[in-house]
Amino acid sequence: MAKTLNVPLIGTRRPRSSDGTPHASRRPGGSVPLALVAAGFALAQLLLVHPGTGLGWDETVYVSQVSPHAPAAFFSAPRARGVSLLVAPVASWSSSTALLRVYLALLSGLGLFVALRVWRGLFPVRVLALAGALFATLWVTLFYGPQAMPNHWVAVGALVCVGCFLRAHAGDRARAALWGTGLGAALMAWMRPPDAVWVTLPLLVLAVAAPRWRRARPLFALLGGLLAGAAEWIIEAYTAYGGLGRRLSDGSRIQGGLGWNIAVGDQLRSLGGRVLCRPCTGGMPSPVVTAWWFVLPLIAALGLVIAVRARRPVPTLLLLACATTAGVPYLFMIGYAAPRFLLPLYALAAIPVADALVHLVTAPGGRGRPVLVTLVAAGLAGHLAVQFAVLEATVRRTAGSHHGWAVTAAELHRLGVRPPCALAGRQSVPIAFYAGCSSVATSGHNANATAAGITRSARRMPVAVVTAPGGEPPGYARAWASHRAGDVDIYVSSGVGSRTP
Structure with missing residues (x-):
């Protein structure tokens, strides 16, 4: 054993041992x-x-x-x-x-x-x-x-x-x-x-x-x-x-x-x-x-x-x-x-x-032990109830936001933004993954491209920018076709999609 x-x-x-650590024992648990x-x-x-x-x-x-x-x-x-x-x-x-x-x-x-x-x-x-x-x-x-x-x-x-x-x-x-x-x-x-x-x-x-x-x-x-x-x-x-x-x-x-x-x-x-x-x-x-x-x-x-x-x-x-x-x-x-x-x-x-x-x-706790056991059991039961309530609300809220990304990705596909493609702008990292595109950014923690590089990419594959409703797109995308998709605006590179009023 x-x-x-x-x-x-x-x-x-x-x-x-002399420092208080238990010695080894062969009795299994x-x-x-x-x-x-x-x-x-x-x-x-x-x-x-x-x-x-x-x-x-x-x-x-x-x-x-x-x-x-x-x-x-x-x-x-x-x-x-x-x-x-x-x-x-x-x-x-x-x-x-x-x-x-x-x-x-x-x-x-x-x-x-x-x-x-x-x-x-x-x-x-x-x-x-x-x-x-x-x-x-x-x-x-x-x-x-x-x-x-x-x-x-x-x-x-x-x-x-x-x-x-x-x-x-x-x-x-x-x-x-x-x-x-x-x-x-x-x-x-x-x-x-x-x-x-x-x-x-x-x-x-x-x-x-x-x-x-x-x-x-x-x-x-x-x-x-x-x-x-x-x-x-x-x-x-x-x-x-x-x-x-x-x-x-x-x-x-x-x-x-x-x-x-x-x-x-x-x-x-x-x-x-x-x-x-x-x-x-x-x-x-x-x-x-x-x-x-x-x-x-x-x-x-x-x-x-x-x-x-x-x-x-x-x-x-x-x-x-x-x-x-x-x-x-x-x-x-x-x-x-x-x-x-x-x-x-x-x-x-x-x-x-x-x-x-x-x-x-x-x-051993004498007459007070049943009271203590009851308090501990009640505390644990209440704790579990709170944890599961928070979990349920968190899962529901998270599922909703993830569904929103999937909806935006589906709209990008409908507009012709399909792999190979690139996506920039608001929440571009998860939306790009859902859409099968690469995510690009010219600033911030995920900066991995330049405006000139994105413009060059737009000549050979679909590129889109996602903004908040009414948000201002970056300079390189201001002439691109604009579309409203749920709670975001999508700007699609020239030659893909069509300009809306």
Whole structure:
């Protein structure tokens, strides 16, 4: 049987190393509850997020890199190609969004199972199952699980990396633990290199600065994984972006300039279902929607207190430390918010939170215990109701916007703008993908063309510009045929379509 690390339940003691890390144990834990949680997560995505929902803006950028459906969209400096490679097994031969969603939902469920299983023995299985359920039922987790986006996979890699790092330090199945540490780090760096550094910062500090944690093999596995995952991104920085420093600088500029900026309020505003809060203005969501966000750190702190009292503080401390560093750039260093940015934080914090909740409902409590169990159950039920309500509204709103892009693409085809073609202007990146065109821009974060170049292209293929109703087209398109299509105006290059009054 596979050797596991076994952490005792509250009130018992087992041998541990001098720094508080549990020693390895051969007693296996059950994987069935974890498999059920992961399967439920995948099924919930398929039932609640509608596989037929079209691709979002960022998704079209990632998918277009490997899809024959449309030319590759401009790939800006902050992006990494992990998502494109992740979707390639489906997107490289099929344009079916539903098939891609099913593939990603199943894959994200498998990823959650693997990530939870890494921690089997470090925490009781019932704690891990509850942690998985808490993370999997957040609206943001369900919404992004089946999407071609990187953040869920950073969360999975974070859980794998931190758990395997602990196992490697304790000497538990050393070779497998070292591989897990490296692969978890590589997965994060493959998806979002800067996020990988932030998540692993406590591990790196511990491995270098704490004498009892100075073991070469775990440190080399961690560094090797980070470098392996980020290698393509670093090489591409020198071949296409003017160097690593330039790519990092451009990435910071595109994200509004990274620096001291308290974005906690922005993240709170995004909890109501705003997938991108930029600029993040408007009122706060209802306190019913945001309450869980304030309760989360309190319960996590309780989990730490419980772990200290049970003399098993290291796993909980490391989880919370990595969760904190994962959240720092998105809470204090960026001028806008997207709820998906905090998925790694939520995944790492879910285990201490679940540990605290299990302790609350199982520890001896006399006559007050039934009241406490009722309060916890009622709180969780209310939390789930809020999450599913926000998810339903977010899916409905997102599906509507994606449908609008598809309608505009269909109108472009009707006007004669068919592949090979090019599209500029308002929301040109996703609309171009839907239409099978390339997207071009002369300014902004996605600038990849000049006005002269677009004019030359218009002589050999259909080119169109999309603007808001009544919006002014760029100078090169002012003489082109104009058309109204729903809530946008379309200007089509001379020789394609006909001028309307």
